[in-house]
Amino acid sequence: MGLTSTAVLAVVAAAAVALFAATVRFWPRLARPGARAVSGRIGLLLATQLTLFAAVGLAANNAFLFYGSWADLFGQQQELGVVTDHEDGAEGSEGSRHMTRIATQHPDVPGGRVPSAGGRIDKVVISGRTSGVESPAYVYLPPEYFQAAYAGRTFPAAVVLTGYPGTAENLLKGLRYPQTAHERVKAGKARPMVLVMLRPTVAPPRDTECVDVPKGPRTETFFAKDLPEAVAGSYRVGKKARNWGIIGNSTGGYCALKIGMLHPDRYAASAGLSAYYRAAEDPTTGDLFHGRQELRDRADLMWNLENRPPSGGSFLVTTSREGEGNLRSTMKFIEKVKAPARVSSIVLDSGGHNFTTWRREIPPALEWLSARLSAD
Incomplete structure (x- = not known):
């Protein structure tokens, strides 16, 4: 049983x-x-x-649905997910003024104390020039960023989001994004990327669902416009859509897919791990839309695919046949994505809505992102 x-x-x-x-x-x-x-x-x-x-x-x-099976509960499910592709059936010059580095730390990787061997993690505060939102974040710089062979070269960048409520530290310790990125590059399965890690909750404790709330936090604008500008103004990363990806789990996964879908001019690739496909509305979110149906529709990914199909971009969605509650909606999402947009998926046999499952999906997801982003 x-x-x-x-x-x-x-x-x-x-x-x-x-x-x-x-x-x-x-x-x-x-x-x-x-x-x-x-x-x-x-x-x-x-x-x-x-x-x-x-x-x-x-x-x-x-x-x-924290755990999907006995093996998942006892940590015996360790095999990585497999990505399946599905075919269709320049601003920023002011960015450095909107980012403040407040600390640095060494990644937990071999040679981590030497930036050219292990990279570096900066703790920063990003101040949104347009949105007015201010949020802490961690920026992982790969070892290549500090190597002479890469001097003067730009890197692709990926925004990494937690779930709600979540903490950015979970992305470093629990989900091990910097370590996994380092391992994938060393194994020759991914190219070096800059990772910008933070939670989607930019107005805690409120869950804004990455929506521009009327008379409230402009979270969508922060992630779609302000964050890429600030990072590109402070680090050697590209400024075009092909240079940027976004990935997240749970609420962060929904946000990643939505931001990528609504802003293909900013993000070329979006990955949602255990994502849902329409904005939650509950006591944690408050009144997100103020009775405006057009805003509610905008936050519904299925509605957008049917009525305002994206003009491009690549999407990765993940689920499991046993343990996740989003299997049916994920299959529906895959069916609705049409060219010129592209969609890929990771479908595990079992896995709940938890860190164990996401740690199995993150390595192939980072490889997928790397393959779809460009450094120039």
């Missing part, structure tokens, strides 16, 4: 109820003094508590 099956939950819940009943039934007999009676009481209490916690954990996992 699978981890997410209702049968497993029913069996564990029934066991918890049975053990509770047994505790009530046999407690008078175990109330007498003596080592055997004490051991019996301890055993019944522990067994009841363990099955109760297991039932609650299984119910929570079934609701939120």
Whole structure:
């Protein structure tokens, strides 16, 4: 029986109820003094508590799909995802004034203390010239950025987004983007890229869903215009759409796909790991659209594919046959993408909505991004 099956939950819940009943039934007999009676009481209490916690954990996992299988739960699913391509059936000169570097750190890679061997991670604050949004971020510079052979050359760049609420530190430690990028380049499977890592929550604790909220945070403008300008004005990265990609997981995945779809003149490639396809509207988002249906439609990727198909760009979407809740909507998204846009996918056999799954998808996703971006 699978981890997410209702049968497993029913069996564990029934066991918890049975053990509770047994505790009530046999407690008078175990109330007498003596080592055997004490051991019996301890055993019944522990067994009841363990099955109760297991039932609650299984119910929570079934609701939120943290893990898709037993192997996923115990970290035994380690094989990487496989990308499948689906065929159709210059501003920035002012950018340096809108970015402040506040600290640097060494990537956790071999030779990481020497920039030309391990690269460097800058902690920065990006101030949006047009949006007025200000957000902290981490910028990973690959070793090649500091090598004489690459002096004066520009690099492709990718924006990397967490889910909601998320922290940018998760991209460094939990999801290991700099380490994975370093490994892919060393293995000859990707080209060096600059990674700009941050969370999509630019107005915490509010989840703005990367929308330009009327009279509120202009999150879409920040990611589509201000961030590329600021980074290009501070680092040796290209300024054209073919130089830029964007990737994220969960809410960050939705944001990445939406920004890429609505702004193909800024981003040539967009990857959504475990993404959804229309803006969430709940207490964490507040009123995103102020009753304006045209704004709600703009934030619906399926609506855009049907009514305003993108004029280009490449999209990567990921899901799993067991464990993810977005399988059906992802297949629908793939069907709706038409030329000149292109779509690719990673479909795992199993994997929940969690870091274990995303760590399996990030290596091929970075390879996919690298193949679609240009340094010049």
